[in-house]
Amino acid sequence: MSQDNNYSQGPVPLAARKGVVPLTFVMLGLTFFSASMWTGGTLGTGLSYNDFFLAVLFGNLLLGIYTAFLGYIGAKTGLSTHLLARYSFGIKGSWLPSMLLGGTQVGWFGVGVAMFAIPVSKATGIDVNILIAVSGLLMTLTIFFGISALTILSIIAVPAIVILGSYSVWLAVDGVGGLDHLKSIVPQTPLNFSSALALVVGSFISAGTLTADFVRFGRNAKGAVLVAMVAFFLGNSLMFIFGAAGAAAVGQADISDVMIAQGLLLPAIVVLGLNIWTTNDNALYASGLGFANITGLSSRTLSVVNGIIGTLCALWLYNNFVGWLTFLSAAIPPIGGVIIADYLINRRRYASFDHAKFVSVNWIAIFSVALGVAAGHYIPGIVPVNAVLG
Template identity: 90%
Template sequence: MSQDNNYSQGPVPLAARKGVISLTFVMLGLTFFSASMWTGGTLGTGLSYNDFFLAVLFGNLLLGIYTAFLGYIGSKTGLSTHLLARYSFGIKGSWHPSFLLGGTQVGWFGVGVAMFAIPVSKATGLDTNMLIMVSGLLMTVTIFFGISALTILSAIAVPAIAILGSYSVWLAVNDVGGLDHLRAIVPETPLNFSTALALVVGSFISAGTLTADFVRFGRSAKGAVLVALIAFFLGNSLMFIFGAAGAAAVGQADISDVMIAQGLLIPAIVVLGLNIWTTNDNALYASGLGFANITGLSSRTLSVVNGIIGTLTALWLYNNFVGWLTFLSAAIPPIGGVIIADYLMNHRRYAADFSKVHFLTVNWVAILAVAIGIAAGNYLPGIVPVNAVLGGVVSYMLFNPLVNRKFVKLPEVGHAE
């Protein structure tokens, strides 16, 4: 299969690897997303001051550990999530996670486009559909240039969002009497703590499962772990704090809405646009890699096609946002769990030349493990996404060795089939 500059069919060569700083900007560009602010607003109005920080920090620590595992594997091998899935799911078996992950990222792209267009339309009076088409097209054009465009865009967006957002929240908190006032607020409708943790982890575990797609460009596995922890533990926590502070101060969770309420219209549009642009381009990039694994086509071309689809369906996706999140919270995590479990059990196999590795056509144990993980997330008590990951890990570790021993002559195929 032909290789493209996104390395969708093989490992990233050492000459194309990047340092920790540039990858940190890319990953922070991913986690700086308005949806996390929305969830932060929900937590901020449903939890006490101390419980809010406990839920956010503990939940994002769990998310950071999960993504750090995947980041380590990605950097160690130089492979995308979808190529890593071939080891555990098989050649054609990997199409299942690629379709699910790629499809959800197209959905997130569409949601993001609408999340930009709708508030800007309300604030300026411009037509929503026109804004959706223009912003979706611009976001799609930049992804054509791959990881380099993501790096440049994130290097601009991340500092701008952090500085303007922090200033806006500082103004908002001071307007309502400072931190002492926020500490004294008692939630009118208290939120269960385990539910809060599920919201924190579930809000970004879909994109987190694709961590390897980005940090496979890292020069060292230790650096990839650091990047994942910074992005998901620190970066995502900052978005939750922005959302909670805004919700408490002016009744709006999204930092752009807070800034509009403060009369900062132009900075609000800039922050909202950059916030969503970086995350959306990461989503398109990952979706292209997923469908490239299935079709063998250029991931760059597929990313552009996915951007067009996401733009055209943006309003529908936006209107079904809550149901979408609920589905993702249990359906995605077991995939990452299976990939992690296979690497822990068979890490020496990953050190071989990828072009010479042989894979099963379909490993049904991996598919079963995902199904068990989904069931564990839905039916076991505790934190839904965490149960789903652990369900996938444990069931794969238990059943895969048994099946492999029983069917040692199961036919295998080369990676190029």
Template identity: 70%
Template sequence: MSKTKDHNFSQEAVPLSAKKGAISLTFIMLSLTFFSASMWAGGTLGTGLTFSNFFFALFIGNLLLGIYSATLGYIGAKTGFSTHLLARFSFGLKGSWLPSFLLSATQIGWFGVGLAMFAFPVSKATGLNEYLLIGLFGILMTITVAFEGIKALLYLSIIAVPAIGILGCYSVWIAVSDTGGINALIDITPTKPLSFSTALTIVVGSFISAGTLTADFVRFGKHARHVFIIIILSFLVGNSLMFIFGAAGAASVGQADISDVMIAQGLLIPAIIVLGLNIWTTNDNALYASGLGMSNITGLSSKTMSMMNGIIGTLCAVWLYNNFVGWLTFLSTAIPPIGGVIIADYFINKKHYQSLVNGSRRKVNWVAIIAVAIGIFCAKLLPGVVPINSVLGSAISYIIINSFERRIKVSRGLK
């Protein structure tokens, strides 16, 4: 497929003619941050934290997520490159295959898990075969993103964002009413107390993998500074609302699972429709991003790779649902350092990012690989918030090792 027909621009920078305005990007980012899994995570926090600690953890966590994701989004909008093309500059042409594979594997996994998360409750409610539902919705979700790309994400977002907002607000209203008012809801004692550091790790860790891929969605932005602000606000508003929706209902009924909460609130049918639409947008975001990653490795168009990834995710949905947690735990520590390296390299070598040719001169940058390994080490062994430790560990070590490498080259008379 020629580049002129690849409307996802998987192998080149997004041209000015394809750039989009702030309103379109706002809907796309809100659909990304209106993440169903955040409602489940919010349910965990709602049953484990006091009112004040919940909102403090939510604000700090989403602020950290917003800054991290907005920085990557700014770089994507400034250069027009996807996360995977940006990785070529810091990891090398073939070295970028490692982050592309890890990021794509995560998103294929989320696609399969999302299918199962939707199909199982629908099967229970309707009596339809769960495998039939997984196959049907897997095909539909794959088709929408494969043939429409970023446009499909925008169209679905315009519908899904208001819908999930209305359902979430109604669920909160029911929770407040059922507990006897807002003061009674605030005074509920946590049934499964969480430490503040654990809560912060849940807020940050639940989304940082997707946050690493922010550049894939906002590289279409006309103004990088506007993109930065949109992303910050999307996390502070969008992702925070999803946590609040999940936490309020969970605190009122004493269950963390958002499906159980909405069934208890008598919202089964609206939940199936609206949460299904929300999962659809989440899955299409995942499939779109995974297609870009595999395109970087194979050289095939992202449309082709999105379709292949959709088939894989659909066929493996049940297995992924049952076994993905362990793999996701590993990826949650392995992926944030990738973003740290990309950010560090961009601000060190900003002038190189004017042309993709500069991102193809080295096959593998071992400094980047080592920095990722150090980031994983920091995540595993240092106290604090695991994803933040991994990002800072990789970024700081990359800057230090890169500086040391340059000094050695200078001393040896090398460029």
């Protein structure tokens, strides 16, 4: 079994734990993602002003509560999502959530690479495939430095994207004649509220289920709850608002088209790159932990392999983004639901990872995930919520 300093095979020691502030930057770096602005743009052109804010705030509140539970468990035990899954799914049973979660993060990485390369290609005329290859390689290299690199990148990117996004919102509101006019815009292709909530929750349910991978570095569990709520309720909501404001002004959900219309593309390239870079490195970091749980190999090496795969698939993932969100809404939440339920029922088992005894496969947990997926698909309502509770 290969070891690395990402603590992929055991709990994070107390000496390696971090405070609330650096972890908040890391998690905001994760949720400050242009894909959320893209989804916000879709909602902004499909919902009324009031319904948009209701869907975004309620959906991200659900995400915040869900991730706060997982963050608490991660910080309390010091374990990654995949090692936590051994308790509820069994050693080999945990390979299923690791494969599913790790695979989706490779997908998010590919989407992010394309979302950087495509607008840069529009601005410069450089072949998009070259940009995808170069940016994917650079983003992959950073992951060798682990959680410390994620922290530094996030400290740079978070303030930058807040400044750029705020300026974009100001231009959008001013361009349509002020806030009152923005409120009066009627959606040309209305989106029903249930679908809107599914998009909000589905936009980050995959990464949210992996919250423990990052906040397991927290010094205390209560601080981890605060970090999760700030990142997913406040941070993710802010990204939706940024995307919706631009889309309402120019009628486009794609953030790169919004930036072109506002004349912001060239000065935004660096900030856009930093924004996507932080989220993509979080995705690769988490995917490496997932596949390390399955193979026992170094999570660093696996993250590099995953980065190559995500880069090669980037354009396909980008062009099928909404379908990807729909898949995530149904398939990912039951995993987090099983982990949370098992911890609440059997928390004494989590006291010592080194002395814990695991079954090979817990078929009840596997069945519960399948049941959750079915509930999300067949029961009317909010797909991700039905999937967790199912």
